[in-house]
């Protein structure tokens with residue numbers, strides 16, 4: 190019988206596919222961040238930040254991030270014998286990432302080693318690490334942020350602060366006194382009110398008369414309490430004196446499991462490596478932090494720091510998107526030419542890069558204001574009062590559309606889970622929602638205008654520093670001032686427009702002074718002078734695309 194010749198069906202040669210963007214230092218290859226760290230007073234920390242950048246860009250850490258998302262946490266309510274345990278099981282990849290974050294002190298460094306630039310240094314390292322995985326940023330950020338609020342109650346701070354400042358990650362479900370390190374979370378949001386925390390219905394009953402630092406029993410619930418595996422939480426509850434802040438530990442001082450139940454974990458859009466829970470308190474022991482009735486004022490110290498992290502997180506997502514997009518376009522050819530050489534793609538990449546640079550520069554400038562304000566600088570305190578809300582609103586908003594466009598630069602590959610872009614995309618709306626959603630930030634700016642006019646003046650003083658050198662910014666800022674406050678009847682409905690323009694003015698001022706010349710020029714002509722479209726990739730023709738793309742390339 191004659192044999193039939195069949196062509197080989199072996200895998201064909203793979204061509205025109207980019208190499209994975211791994212084993213690179215996400216800090217050293219981010220010129221904007223390196224410059225910002227030096228400028229904002231943290232050059233002493235370069236080596237430390239670089240070490241985090243090296244880890245975050247490694248294939249190993251990138252793979253841990255993917256694994257932690259593919260294997261989300263599982264609620265464990267009972268042990269095998271039926272005893273309640275109310276804990277969460279995490280994949281080993283999560284624990285490894287947490288151990289790295291904690292050993293690099295992303296949860297505590299500025300409090301452990303306070304010095305000029307400490308919040309900038311920690312912010313830059315946080316940005317680098319979040320590029321391996323953003324979910325671990327949640328307990329890391331909350332532990333970093335709990336310290337200033339906890340210090341309102343010195344005896345509680347004396348007991349808990351050393352645990353939170355430990356650089357040892359100890360995931361054991363055991364009393365904090367028996368562990369080598371502890372982590373913190375927060376519980377404000379209830380079913381009937383997240384933004385409106387004054388609608389809280391959780392009740393606090395004093396055990397022995399009550400008062401600052403004293404024990405209370407909490408009964409009620411929280412609708413969103415992330416990282417419920419943490420060792421202690423700041424939570425809000427109604428005491429006789431009004432809404433108050435309490436330290437609620439997982440275990441009571443006598444070594445008993447505290448009286449709470451984890452009801453469910455949320456099935457979330459993104460941030461899937463991290464657990465967010467619904468919890469019920471059943472006469473749970475908790476200790477009053479600050480005065481009864483001063484709960485919002487006390488916990489806001491924590492919230493402010495997590496809001497800084499939202500700004501850093503928004504900027505991080507954009508940097509990650511730009512790095513992936515430029516990398517892909519530099520290795521993929523279409524119609525005989527690399528994508529990065531195609532004029533229209535160059536416009537898209539450059540526009541994404543301009544947005545990313547504006548975000549990073551703004552975020553690190555804000556971190557410096559934290560350093561200065563904590564050192565007693567009142568001008569910095571005023572500036573950050575307004576700039577934090579303005580930048581949280583705008584950078585977190587921009588991060589969402591930015592992620593979608595960066596994803597599209599990878600074409601179909603970008604829509605596929607393995608590229609990491611879907612994870613980036615799903616994560617992108619989160620920073621805008623938690624810690625005060627978009628509208629809430631805008632209303633907060635209006636509140637500052639009424640209650641702290643000095644804060645608005647400090648904000649515009651910063652804008653003016655750039656406006657003196659750039660007529661387009663000067664014209665934009667002067668028009669904006671004319672709109673403020675404007676018709677008071679309509680100011681609330683105009684708040685987004687005003688705050689967006691304040692953000693653009695601030696970013697413009699920072700870019701003019703500190704950014705790359707071509708980036709600043711592109712920003713002023715597009716965002717400030719209106720020579721721009723509705724989507725990314727609509728920068729005017731005279732833009733120096735080559736320079737902007739090269740500056741932002743992770744491969745150069």
Ligand SMILES: Cc1cc2nc3c(=O)[nH]c(=O)nc-3n(C[C@H](O)[C@H](O)[C@H](O)COP(=O)(O)OP(=O)(O)OC[C@H]3O[C@@H](n4cnc5c(N)ncnc54)[C@H](O)[C@@H]3O)c2cc1C
Nearest residue numbers: 375376377378382383384413414415623624625626628629
């Ligand atoms: C993944 C995730 C994790 C979270 N983790 C925690 C946690 O650990 N601890 C915790 O306490 N909370 C947590 N939250 C809750 C989060 O902080 C709230 O969802 C958020 O503050 C919004 O509150 P809400 O969901 O009740 O929405 P609402 O307060 O009902 O707001 C709905 C919308 O209305 C807008 N809005 C509110 N007031 C006004 C107004 N006056 N004018 C115009 N618009 C307004 C808001 O901007 C928002 O867009 C988490 C949320 C998510 C998504």
